[in-house]
Amino acid sequence: PLNVHDYIKGMSEAALMSYAAEVEEAFEMMSDEHYRNVVGNAIQRLDLIHALKTSPYGLNGPLAYSGGLLVHVAGSLKLAKVMAEQAKESETPLNISLVLASCIFRNIGWHTTTLFTNGYLRPKDAFHMTGINRASARYVDHLMIHVESDVDLKIPEAKKQALENSCNEMSEIKTIEGRIAATADDMINLLHF
Numbered sequence: 001p002l003n004v005h006d007y008i009k010g011m012s013e014a015a016l017m018s019y020a021a022e023v024e025e026a027f028e029m030m031s032d033e034h035y036r037n038v039v040g041n042a043i044q045r046l047d048l049i050h051a052l053k054t055s056p057y058g059l060n061g062p063l064a065y066s067g068g069l070l071v072h073v074a075g076s077l078k079l080a081k082v083m084a085e086q087a088k089e090s091e092t093p094l095n096i097s098l099v100l101a102s103c104i105f106r107n108i109g110w111h112t113t114t115l116f117t118n119g120y121l122r123p124k125d126a127f128h129m130t131g132i133n134r135a136s137a138r139y140v141d142h143l144m145i146h147v148e149s150d151v152d153l154k155i156p157e158a159k160k161q162a163l164e165n166s167c168n169e170m171s172e173i174k175t176i177e178g179r180i181a182a183t184a185d186d187m188i189n190l191l192h193f
Contacts, residue, residue, distance in 0.1 A: 011065075011066075011067045011071070015067075016053050016067050016070060019067075019070045019071055019073075019074040020049045020052070020053065020070060022074040022077060022078070023048075023049065023052065023070070023073060023074060023077065023104065024043075024049070026077045026081075026100045026103070026104065027039050027040065027043065027100075029096070029097075029100060030096075030097040030100055030101070031096070031097055032095055032097030032098065033153075034153070034155045034156070034159050035095075035097040035098055035100075035101040035159070035163065036097060037147050037151050037153055037155075038101060038140075038143060038144055038147050038155070038163065039100075039101050039104060041143060041146060041147045041150060041151065042104075042105075042143055045146065045150065046143065048104075049070075051069075051108070051111045052067075052069050052070035052073055052111070053066070053067050053070050054066050054067070054111075055067075055068070055069040055070075055110050055111040055114065056068045056069060056110060056114055056116075056121055057069045057071070057072040057107060057110055057192075058110070059114065059121055059123060061192070062192050063192055064121055065121075066116065069107060069108075069110050069111060072107060072185075072188060072192070073103060073104055073107070075188035075191065075192075076103040076106070076181070076184045076185050076188050077100065077103045077104070077184075079183075079184035079187050079188055080099050080100065080102075080103045080180055080181055080184040081100075083099075083180045083183065083184060084096050084099050084180060087176070087180070092176065094176060094177060094180075095162075095177055098159075098162055098163065098166070098175070098177040098178075099177045099180050099181055101163055101166075102163065102166035102167075102177060102178055102180075102181030102182075103181045103184060103185070105136060105139065105140050105163065105166070105167065106136060106166060106167055106181055106182070106185055107132060107136060107185070108135075108136045108139045108140070109130070109131075109132040109133065109134070109135030109136035109138075109139065109167075110132060111139075112124075112126060112135050112138075112139055113126045113127035113130065113132065113135045114127065133167050133168055133169060134167075136167035137164045137167040137168070140163055140164050140167060141160075141164055144160055144163070162174075162175050162177065162178065165178055166178035166181050166182070170182045170183075170186070
């Protein structure tokens with residue numbers, strides 16, 4: 001088969017609800033007002049949970065089916081929480097809300113750059129133009145503009161840059177929070193593959 005979606009038609013609704021609850025639990029843990037508003041706005045206005053439930057994680061591989069992105073995000077969040085706890089124990093200054101938001105948005109580009117056609121997973125044109133990292137950063141940038149107008153909240157430029165930067169390749173990430181999210185992302189990839 002070309003990808004896993006050819007023989008796995010998706011997950012049960014109960015399994016998807018369980019993974020969605022993990023993402024919503026991470027949202028509840030966010031104490032930083034700015035990142036909480038960004039994630040909350042994505043959940044409410046852009047129906048983020050539905051986007052994760054219906055999107056693949058990759059064009060091929062074990063999560064290239066509808067809901068694969070949700071499974072991947074939930075796994076990344078679990079690992080990032082453990083790493084964030086260890087960083088806190090070693091008294092590393094850390095914005096846990098940024099870590100959680102970074103895990104949620106790091107691969108959101110799969111939602112915007114792929115689609116299922118007649119049961120097969122296909123890249124949209126945007127996939128060839130932008131790549132996943134850039135598509136994720138554009139999604140986050142677009143979202144923050146809407147948060148500022150919808151909630152009438154000015155997000156500091158440093159916080160905007162930190163969240164957008166967390167979507168980059170590991171070598172380009174400039175914050176410890178972004179590196180934790182990227183490391184969790186890589187570790188969950190190893191577990192999947």
